[in-house]
Amino acid sequence: xxxxxxxxFSFNETExxxxxxxxxxxxxxxxxxxxxxxxxxxxxSWRKDYQEWDMFWLLPVSQCQVYxxxxxFGSCNENSxxxxxxxGFEPKCLKDWNLGSWSDGCMRKTNLGRxxxxxxxxxxxxxxxxxxxxxxxxxxxxxxxxxVGSIQDCELACLNDCSCTAxxxxxxxxxxxxxxxxxxxxxxxxxxxxxxxxxxxxSELKIWNSRKGAITRTVVVAVAVxxxxxxxxxxxxxxxxRQQDIVHPDAVQGSLISxxxxxxxxxxxxFSEKLGGGGFGSVFKGTLSDLTTVAVKKLExxxxxxxxxxxxxxxxxIQHVNLIRLRGFCSKMAKRLLVYDYMPNxxxxxxxxxxxxxxxDWPTRYKIAIGTARGIAYLHEKCRNCIxxxxxxxxxxxxxxxxxxxxxxxxxxxxxxxxxxxVLTTMRxxxxxxxxxxxxxxxxxxxxxxxxxxMMVFEIILGRRNTEQLAVGETVFFPIWAVxxxxxxxxxxxxxxxxxxxANMEELSQDNENDRPSMGQIIQMLExxxxxxVPPVPRSLQILTENESSSSQAxxxxxxxxxxxxxxxxxxxxxDQLGSLPLASG
Numbered sequence: 032x033x034x035x036x037x038x039x040f041s042f043n044e045t046e047x048x049x050x051x052x053x054x055x056x057x058x059x060x061x062x063x064x065x066x067x068x069x070x071x072x073x074x075x076s077w078r079k080d081y082q083e084w085d086m087f088w089l090l091p092v093s094q095c096q097v098y099x100x101x102x103x104f105g106s107c108n109e110n111s112x113x114x115x116x117x118x119g120f121e122p123k124c125l126k127d128w129n130l131g132s133w134s135d136g137c138m139r140k141t142n143l144g145r146x147x148x149x150x151x152x153x154x155x156x157x158x159x160x161x162x163x164x165x166x167x168x169x170x171x172x173x174x175x176x177x178x179v180g181s182i183q184d185c186e187l188a189c190l191n192d193c194s195c196t197a198x199x200x201x202x203x204x205x206x207x208x209x210x211x212x213x214x215x216x217x218x219x220x221x222x223x224x225x226x227x228x229x230x231x232x233x234s235e236l237k238i239w240n241s242r243k244g245a246i247t248r249t250v251v252v253a254v255a256v257x258x259x260x261x262x263x264x265x266x267x268x269x270x271x272x273r274q275q276d277i278v279h280p281d282a283v284q285g286s287l288i289s290x291x292x293x294x295x296x297x298x299x300x301x302f303s304e305k306l307g308g309g310g311f312g313s314v315f316k317g318t319l320s321d322l323t324t325v326a327v328k329k330l331e332x333x334x335x336x337x338x339x340x341x342x343x344x345x346x347x348x349i350q351h352v353n354l355i356r357l358r359g360f361c362s363k364m365a366k367r368l369l370v371y372d373y374m375p376n377x378x379x380x381x382x383x384x385x386x387x388x389x390x391x392d393w394p395t396r397y398k399i400a401i402g403t404a405r406g407i408a409y410l411h412e413k414c415r416n417c418i419x420x421x422x423x424x425x426x427x428x429x430x431x432x433x434x435x436x437x438x439x440x441x442x443x444x445x446x447x448x449x450x451x452x453x454v455l456t457t458m459r460x461x462x463x464x465x466x467x468x469x470x471x472x473x474x475x476x477x478x479x480x481x482x483x484x485x486m487m488v489f490e491i492i493l494g495r496r497n498t499e500q501l502a503v504g505e506t507v508f509f510p511i512w513a514v515x516x517x518x519x520x521x522x523x524x525x526x527x528x529x530x531x532x533x534a535n536m537e538e539l540s541q542d543n544e545n546d547r548p549s550m551g552q553i554i555q556m557l558e559x560x561x562x563x564x565v566p567p568v569p570r571s572l573q574i575l576t577e578n579e580s581s582s583s584q585a586x587x588x589x590x591x592x593x594x595x596x597x598x599x600x601x602x603x604x605x606x607d608q609l610g611s612l613p614l615a616s617g
Contacts, residue, residue, distance in 0.1 A: 068132070070097035095215045102136020103210040106168070110218070117214070118163050119235040136212075141232040160190060161236040162198070167224035169215035174205040189230065197229045268297075287347040288359030292366050294320075299327050307378065309426065311443050316373065325358060326374070330367040330443075339367055346442030349414060353406030355429060355437040371439070375432050380425035383494055390527075391434075393534040396491050399436045401557045403428055406438040407484060408550035411477050418442070419475060423483035424464045425490060463498045481550060489513065494527030 043050050055062065061077035063084075074088035091097055095107035101114035102123070108115065114128075116137035122128035123135045144160050179185050185204035189195040194208040217224040231239070296302070298317035306314045312331045318324055343360045350356070361368040376382075379399060382391050391399075403423075410418040420427075420441050429437045466482035469475055486497050489510060497509050516524045526534050548556065555561035 069094050070100060099134060099136075099212050101133045101212075101214070103212055104137040104139075104214075105133055106165075106214040106216050108216045115216075117165070117211075117229055118239050119229070119231040136210075139232075141235045143230060143232050159233050160230055161233060162186060162189075162228035163231050163236065163239055165216075165227045165229060167217045167219055167221055168227040169217050169223060170199060170205070170225055170227060171207070171211055171213040173209075173212075174199075174207050177204040177206055179204045186228065189228075195230065197227055199225050199227050201225050268293075287344060287357065288370070290359050290361045290368070290370060292361050292363045292368070295327055295361055295368055295370070298325070302327075302329065307426070309440070311440060317370075324373040326371045328369045328371065330369065342442070343369070345416075349410075349418075349442070351406055351409045351413075353402045353436055353438060354409065354441060355439045357442070372437075374429035374437060376430035376434060378426050379428040379430060379436070379491075382430070383425055383490060384496065390494075390529045393530055395434050397535070397557075399428065399430070399434065400488050400491055401554065402436040403438060403487070404484065404550055404553050404557060406436070406441075407480055408554055410438075410441050411480070411550050417477070419477060420480050420483075421475065422461060422464070423480050423487055424461050425487055426461075428487075463496065477549065481548065481553070484550070484553070486510075489525075492525050492527065494529060 041052055043052060063075055065073045065075065067073065070091075071094060072090050073086055075084040075086050077083075078085045093109060094100065094112060095109050101107045104117050104120045105114045106117060107113075113131075114133040116122060119140055120137035121140055122133075123138050127133075127135060177185065177188055179188060182200040182204075185198050185200045185206075188204065189198040189206055192206070192208070195206055196209060197207040197211060199205045211229075214227070295317065298319055299315045300317075302313075302315045304316040306316050306326060308314065312329045314326050314328045316324070317327045340360070340362050343357070343362075347357045347360075355374070356372045357369060358372065359370040361370075382389070407420060407423065410420060418441060420438065422440060423438075427439050429439055431437065464483040464486050466475075466479040469479055489497055493509065493513075495509070499509065513525055516522065523532065523536065526532065552561060
């Protein structure tokens with residue numbers, strides 16, 4: 032028994048017959064069977080939810096499979112869903128044919144000479160018949176097979192038979208006598224297609240051969256003209272691109288470049304080389320006309336026009352060694368793009384968690400941590416308008432050729448304006464880095480970035496995600512384990528085992544949001560200017576550690592993983608940063 036959403040079907044078989052029955056599941060369902068002009072039987076049911084007829088059964092499935100659809104000497108084309116007469120033939124009833132009624136078929140324009148010939152090259156008749164080849168044809172039934180060894184012998188056999196109208200040769204000779212029906216033109220290269228040779232009078236062959244020569248000459252001329260015009264168009268596009276890649280003085284104040292969308296399409300090869308993506312859009316690699324390599328971010332969710340341009344000009348004026356440089360932008364209709372400097376060493380997460388990445392040594396990790404802190408502190412304390420990043424994580428820290436960190440996406444919070452909190456919550460909040468007060472729906476302050484930065488520093492030290500999915504429904508939150516180690520004074524256990532203890536322990540020693548230091552204080556701690564005391568256990572971790580079984584299990588799993596992985600391949604298992612966290616109640 033088979034069924035669909037409206038009917039139940041069953042197949043029945045007896046000694047005398049085979050048939051299918053169906054019953055309507057809902058007595059109120061309307062259904063009908065239609066036989067239309069195409070010759071196809073259609074079974075339809077009325078869909079109340081869509082207010083339309085839904086077809087769930089059709090025979091024949093293809094219109095070209097309808098018997099005698101195009102009549103005699105007519106060919107059906109499935110792509111155009113129409114019939115055409117074979118070369119040398121014309122519709123019997125032109126009026127009906129033009130109206131889409133093709134069943135009357137086609138007739139010859141010129142009668143055959145029907146002469147017999149003694150050999151393939153012989154024959155004295157002036158009206159010697161010939162053949163026109165039609166490739167990729169689905170051949171009709173009604174053929175008979177001849178035992179001949181070559182295509183020339185097959186052609187001669189058809190010429191010597193007055194009733195023969197066509198032949199084909201494929202692993203044998205096939206001959207058709209009388210009218211041809213149910214022919215179908217298949218797409219070029221179809222494996223089921225064969226070449227059909229249709230018999231035509233000598234005069235018709237001359238006409239079609241002259242047409243073929245004219246078509247060939249026309250194609251050659253058309254191709255030559257097209258190549259010439261294409262060269263002119265490409266030259267025009269190249270010159271226009273060079274003009275559009277320069278600064279438009281009244282577009283924005285400052286050093287930002289206003290790019291056209293077409294120029295960025297060309298620079299990125301139609302956005303073909305994707306570098307990464309996130310909640311705000313995707314990033315693509317590109318090369319400008321001056322051979323400068325850039326990263327182009329296509330923004331999603333931004334609709335404002337002039338406001339976007341004004342905000343971009345503000346962000347473009349922010350310059351810091353640890354903030355990514357914005358080169359320019361594109362604002363055309365609903366398209367919003369930002370053009371940044373290209374960072375050859377990619378994002379920090381690829382080096383910390385990537386399977387094939389080289390292990391970052393401790394000086395490089397320390398350099399990245401303090402450089403990132405300086406960039407965030409600049410946004411918090413040095414800009415004219417304080418900017419809260421709201422999405423600090425390894426994916427948003429890019430590294431240049433010398434592994435100097437660059438904070439990216441720092442201007443997007445400002446670009447999203449008043450609705451930023453709502454957009455971020457529903458669109459791209461990254462679990463594992465969101466401050467507890469954010470999850471609880473409280474106001475977001477600068478300390479939200481401090482919390483995210485702290486989680487990222489933990490990952491820089493440990494060399495793994497702050498959350499790790501071990502099995503379905505089983506997630507380890509490593510900060511719980513870290514609290515236990517810190518309280519016991521076992522800080523060295525937090526270090527990435529791949530560093531083999533090669534780190535400065537003094538540098539390594541470095542949630543109530545009021546207990547968190549500012550980014551300026553963090554820099555002083557990292558530089559050794561400000562004394563570092565053992566921090567209080569955050570309120571969120573206190574709640575989690577109240578459940579002794581949960582915390583001990585997390586500590587045990589994390590410790591076991593550290594020991595087992597440090598003695599195996601030397602690489603941690605890649606984790607899912609969006610795994611569920613036991614932090615929602617914090």
